[in-house]
Amino acid sequence: xxxxxxxxxxxxxIVALLVVGPERLPGLARKAGFWxxxxxxxxxxxxxxxxxxxxxxxxxxxxxxxxxxxSMYDIIEETKQAVADVKGSxxxxxxxxxxxxxxxxxxxxxxxxxxxPPEPQPSEPEYQxxxxxxxxxxxxxxxxxxxxxSGK
Numbered sequence: 001x002x003x004x005x006x007x008x009x010x011x012x013x014i015v016a017l018l019v020v021g022p023e024r025l026p027g028l029a030r031k032a033g034f035w036x037x038x039x040x041x042x043x044x045x046x047x048x049x050x051x052x053x054x055x056x057x058x059x060x061x062x063x064x065x066x067x068x069x070x071s072m073y074d075i076i077e078e079t080k081q082a083v084a085d086v087k088g089s090x091x092x093x094x095x096x097x098x099x100x101x102x103x104x105x106x107x108x109x110x111x112x113x114x115x116x117p118p119e120p121q122p123s124e125p126e127y128q129x130x131x132x133x134x135x136x137x138x139x140x141x142x143x144x145x146x147x148x149x150s151g152k
Contacts, residue, residue: 016028
């Protein structure tokens with residue numbers, strides 16, 4: 001601001017001492033310090049007010065920019081609609097999968113593409129026909145299992 005050096009301040013002090021005199025110089029210095037402090041506080045207050053105005057203008061500009069965008073309510077509604085669409089497609093896929101499972105219930109193909117092994121049927125014992133001493137081609141009344149190798 002002002003380009004005042006030490007030599008200029010010394011000159012001003014010598015002139016003040018000659019004009020005011022040594023008795024009133026301390027009171028004058030006290031008043032000058034008081035007014036200098038008051039001016040400094042005034043400048044700090046003005047600077048703080050300007051900073052607050054700049055921040056308020058910036059906030060107004062941001063709010064104005066955001067008012068042009070979608071509101072939070074619109075965003076929530078779009079999100080709800082998207083979730084409902086996804087739920088619907090999941091439900092359709094689930095129903096289609098259940099239908100395919102029901103259709104393939106009679107198909108003997110398992111999930112990995114290999115045919116299912118046939119279910120074991122209860123087997124009936126096989127009977128062997130023995131010739132009797134009286135009649136060579138007669139069937140025996142007592143069945144004998146083919147698997148029985150003991151001959152009993």
